[in-house]
Amino acid sequence: MDNYSRAFLFNGIGSKPEKLLVKLPPELMDKYIHYFDEAFARLGLCKDIEKNSFYDKRVAEWIISLICDRVVYEFYLEKGLIPDIGAGYSSGIVSISGCFGAVSHEFAHDIIMMNRATMKCLDENGQKLDMGVVIGFSYSDMQEILDKSFSPDELIIGSGNSRFHVMISGKAEAVTKALEICQNEGALKAFSFGTGVAYHHPVMKDYSHEYVELCGQDVYSAPVYPILSIFDYRIMTTGADIMKENQLNVYTPIRWDIALDKLADMGVREFFDVSANGAVSKFSRVKRKCKIYTLDDIIS
Amino acid sequence: MRELTPEIREEIKDMIFDYYAEECEVEKDEITMETNPQNDLGSDSLMFVELIEMTADKYDMDIKLQAIGKYMLKTPMDTMSDVVDMFCKIYQYGNDIVNQ
Numbered sequence: 001m002d003n004y005s006r007a008f009l010f011n012g013i014g015s016k017p018e019k020l021l022v023k024l025p026p027e028l029m030d031k032y033i034h035y036f037d038e039a040f041a042r043l044g045l046c047k048d049i050e051k052n053s054f055y056d057k058r059v060a061e062w063i064i065s066l067i068c069d070r071v072v073y074e075f076y077l078e079k080g081l082i083p084d085i086g087a088g089y090s091s092g093i094v095s096i097s098g099c100f101g102a103v104s105h106e107f108a109h110d111i112i113m114m115n116r117a118t119m120k121c122l123d124e125n126g127q128k129l130d131m132g133v134v135i136g137f138s139y140s141d142m143q144e145i146l147d148k149s150f151s152p153d154e155l156i157i158g159s160g161n162s163r164f165h166v167m168i169s170g171k172a173e174a175v176t177k178a179l180e181i182c183q184n185e186g187a188l189k190a191f192s193f194g195t196g197v198a199y200h201h202p203v204m205k206d207y208s209h210e211y212v213e214l215c216g217q218d219v220y221s222a223p224v225y226p227i228l229s230i231f232d233y234r235i236m237t238t239g240a241d242i243m244k245e246n247q248l249n250v251y252t253p254i255r256w257d258i259a260l261d262k263l264a265d266m267g268v269r270e271f272f273d274v275s276a277n278g279a280v281s282k283f284s285r286v287k288r289k290c291k292i293y294t295l296d297d298i299i300s
Numbered sequence: 301m302r303e304l305t306p307e308i309r310e311e312i313k314d315m316i317f318d319y320y321a322e323e324c325e326v327e328k329d330e331i332t333m334e335t336n337p338q339n340d341l342g343s344d345s346l347m348f349v350e351l352i353e354m355t356a357d358k359y360d361m362d363i364k365l366q367a368i369g370k371y372m373l374k375t376p377m378d379t380m381s382d383v384v385d386m387f388c389k390i391y392q393y394g395n396d397i398v399n400q
Binding site: 187 | 344345346348349365366367368369370372373398
């Protein structure tokens with residue numbers, strides 16, 4: 001049996017660029033600026049984020065998340081921290097696909113850019129969707145509330161992140177109503193993303209054909225390090241595995257909490273959060289014998 | 301109900317101030333009982349969860365976050381004084397804090 005002791009965790013999109021960049025130490029900024037200039041020129045995005053059109057602004061922020069992940073990932077490698085395996089939370093799958101060499105970084109950026117087509121398609125079809133986060137509720141607490149008040153077509157748990165952190169996804173009205181219920185039932189915090197999309201809800205399948213088609217292109221290689229599937233917890237070692245994972249990502253629910261437990265069961269004791277601001281470590285919890293390290297830990 | 305001695309109250313206050321000073325990257329002596337944890341220190345609910353988990357570990361308690369959430373509906377945490385008071389009540393009453 002393979003020996004896994006160190007896992008790298010890649011965050012999805014969601015952190016605002018200013019929260020990421022403030023955490024990058026000066027010695028990493030030159031590299032960040034180089035990758036940023038290169039990517040934004042190639043993708044035709046305005047470097048002044050606010051000057052981009054509505055959809056471009058959103059994906060521009062997400063591209064910055066991927067670039068920060070890449071800079072931190074390369075910094076960890078330079079420090080001699082080599083992963084035995086990795087996992088990507090939500091769009092962290094795209095990020096890890098690029099960093100672990102299953103696709104080029106350019107193709108990973110193209111996948112993120114394709115979210116524009118999905119958002120446009122949802123708008124054109126009058127779909128009012130949303131996502132939200134509830135802090136203070138476990139997966140089963142949340143499922144109990146959903147079972148009482150909502151059908152799966154309206155609202156599901158998009159991601160069970162940890163014993164106190166769940167993401168819900170579905171119809172915007174249902175998200176609003178569920179967040180209100182949770183607040184009254186003792187959530188420490190419950191808020192919506194207001195993004196108009198419901199990633200990890202099956203409804204997205206009908207509106208993400210272009211995204212899924214792009215992800216299905218014949219451009220994948222075997223990743224340099226294995227990646228754990230966050231959908232069925234298989235260890236993925238081939239390009240075909242990674243392609244399928246990217247395709248599923250947009251419309252399939254996640255159990256991030258189970259994925260982390262699985263990694264611990266496989267022997268992982270050191271988890272390294274690849275997000276610049278330690279976002280993964282904040283919403284994740286690992287077993288007592290394990291520890292999640294952040295960029296701050298490695299720098300200090 | 302557990303007895304809250306002045307020593308335990310001071311220990312809880314120290315734990316909270318140390319935590320916020322480290323997490324929010326400020327000097328401990330810059331934090332006062334009037335400091336607003338959200339507005340003045342930039343703290344968030346995930347930091348709050350971590351503080352609750354630390355308290356549970358330190359005092360060997362099984363704390364349900366929803367009990368604390370319900371208490372906070374009645375008693376907002378606007379200042380460090382509110383936070384210290386609440387953690388003292390958690391120490392004293394555990395999950396029964398919701399009825400205090």
